[in-house]
Amino acid sequence: xxxxxxxxxxxxxxxxxxxxxxxxxxxxxxxxxxxxxxxxxxxxxxxxxxxxxxxxxxxxxxxxxxxxxxxxxxxxxxxxxxxxxxxxxxxxxxxxxxxxxxxxxxxxxxxxxxxxxxxxxxxxxxxxxxxxxxxxxxxxxxxxxxxxxxxxxxxxxxxxxxxxxxxxxxxxxxxxxxxxxxxxxxxxxxxxxxxxxxxxxxxxxxxxxxxxxxxxxxxxxxxxxxxxxxxxxxxxxxxxxxxxxxxxxxxxxxxxxxxxxxxxxxxxxxxxxxxxxxxxxxxxxxxxxxxxxxxxxxxxxxxxxxxxxxxxxxxxxxxxxxxxxxxxx
Numbered sequence: 001x002x003x004x005x006x007x008x009x010x011x012x013x014x015x016x017x018x019x020x021x022x023x024x025x026x027x028x029x030x031x032x033x034x035x036x037x038x039x040x041x042x043x044x045x046x047x048x049x050x051x052x053x054x055x056x057x058x059x060x061x062x063x064x065x066x067x068x069x070x071x072x073x074x075x076x077x078x079x080x081x082x083x084x085x086x087x088x089x090x091x092x093x094x095x096x097x098x099x100x101x102x103x104x105x106x107x108x109x110x111x112x113x114x115x116x117x118x119x120x121x122x123x124x125x126x127x128x129x130x131x132x133x134x135x136x137x138x139x140x141x142x143x144x145x146x147x148x149x150x151x152x153x154x155x156x157x158x159x160x161x162x163x164x165x166x167x168x169x170x171x172x173x174x175x176x177x178x179x180x181x182x183x184x185x186x187x188x189x190x191x192x193x194x195x196x197x198x199x200x201x202x203x204x205x206x207x208x209x210x211x212x213x214x215x216x217x218x219x220x221x222x223x224x225x226x227x228x229x230x231x232x233x234x235x236x237x238x239x240x241x242x243x244x245x246x247x248x249x250x251x252x253x254x255x256x257x258x259x260x261x262x263x264x265x266x267x268x269x270x271x272x273x274x275x276x277x278x279x280x281x282x283x284x285x286x287x288x289x290x291x292x293x294x295x296x297x298x299x300x301x302x303x304x305x306x307x308x309x310x311x312x313x314x315x316x317x318x319x320x321x322x323x324x325x326x327x328x329x
Contacts, residue, residue, distance in 0.1 A: 008314060012307040016300070020078075020302065023299040024071050027176070027292045036290075074296060084223045084293030093297045097279060101301060103172055103299040104278040107194055116252075118206045123213030125201040127221065127248075128240060138210055145207030151269040158274070161196075169196050170275040197274055220244035246320050256307055 021257035074084055083093035126138040161167045172193050177186045220226065221244055229239045268280035279298055 008311050012311060015307055016303060019303040020075055020300050021071065024074065024296050027295050028067065074293060083297040085293055086294045088289050088291045093294050096294060097298055100277055100279045100282055107197050107203065107278060110194065111196045113210055114202040115199055115205045119209035119213060123210045124217060124245060126210065126214045127217035129176060130218065131248055142207040142210050145203045149206060150200050151273050153203055154270050154273045157196055157200065172276055200270055209252060213248055215250035216251060217244055220248050249320060250317060253313050253316045256309045
C-alpha cells in the first residue's frame, strides 16, 4: 500500500504540471488578452486610452512575451506561494480566492455530506424493498431531482421563502458577520444561510447516487454468496450490510475525486442566483475578462482537489474491497 501511495503521489505531481500548462494555454486561447478586453470595454463607453499607457501596462504585466515565458513566471511564483496579481481587481490573487475558495469548500463539502447521508439509506432501502411503494417513490424523486436544474430549484426556494415566510434568501452571512472573525454566532449565522445552497446543490447528486447504489446493490444481492449467507441463517441486516453494501459502494467511492470540483463548477449559476461569495462566479468573471492569473489559480486549485480526491478514493477502494490488491501480479 505504501508503494502504491508513493507511485500515485508522483503521478499526481506530474498530472498537476500537465494540468497547469493546459489551463494556462486554454485561458490564452481567445484572441487578445486582458488589456484588449479592457480597451474594448472603455471604447464601448466612449473613453479613450493613451496607446503609450497600454504599452507600459503590457510591458509591466509581461503580456507581450511568449507563452512559455509567461507560464514560467506564473508557475515559478505558484511554487513559492505567489499566485500573481489580478489585473481586474488590482489585488494579489491569493487574497481574492482565499475566502471564496474556503466558502466553496464549506458549502460543497456540506452538500457532499448531505448527499451521502440521504442517498445511502434510501438507496439500500430501494434495493432491499424492490418494487415496493418506497422504491417507486424513491425512483420518482430521483427522476425529478435529475430533471430539475439546480438554479431553477434555487429560484423556487427563493420564491417560497419570500411568499410564505417573508424572508429574502441570498448570501452566506448576515451583513454584520460578512467580515467578522469566526465565532459561535458567526457559525450559527452561516448555517442559518447555508442550508438553502446546500439543499439545492445536493438534490441532483443525491438522486444520482440513489440510482447508482440501488442498481449495484441489486446486482450484488443476486450473487451466490448472499444466498449462502441467508441459508446459514444469518440475520437479514447482516447479510445485506456486511458484504453486498460494501461492494456496491465501489462506484460511489470512486466518484470522490471529481465530486467536489464538479460541485464547484456546477454551482456557478446557483451562486449567481443566490448571491453566494464562492469561487464559481469569480472563476466565470476571470475567464470572461481573461484575468489569466486569477483564472489559472482557481483552475489549478480545483485540479489539486481533483487529484487529492482521486488518491483518497483509490485508498478507500483498497480498504473497503478485499478483492482489490494494488501492485499484485
